[in-house]
Amino acid sequence: MNYWLMKSEPSVFGIDNLARAKNSTTGWDGVRNFQARNYMREMRKGDLVFFYHSSCEVPGIAGVATVQREAYPDPTQFDSKHDHYDAASKADEPRWSMVDVKLVRKFDEVLSLDELRKHAAGKLKDMVVLKRGNRLSITPVTKSEWHFIEALV
């Protein structure tokens, strides 16, 4: 079992959208970064995910989700009218993948980036999402980071 952090802008799709979705599950499409894609391909059903709110008033972890379906081709890459259309991707060798994630629980309040940073010199010193300049939308979380953060909530 592995642990991950996935960023989403709540103005586009936040944790409340996930809570309202059918079966509290959504397809995580639109990823167009190779490293993030590779991480999605490593995800296994049952892996746990911190659902992170970015580009908003209080950036931070809003709750926990789980991988419900492992990587499969993202159909938006083949839709020429879609923002995420990729003319270079071939049907027999899709370039972009997506996974489905299901809500596990929403935190009572967002565990803010500020709060996480308080531990940036300690238990969370290697946490990828806290590293300077990090923009990756999907990052791995270690088991010890996961449990430490769960205990902060």
Added chain:
DNA sequence: GCCAACGTTGGC
């Protein structure tokens, strides 16, 4: 294979 230009992310 280098690297400048460009686009995007995301905190502030």
Added chain:
DNA sequence: GCCAACGTTGGC
């Protein structure tokens, strides 16, 4: 809205 950081593209 600003801008630092970084990924991608494309000319050479």
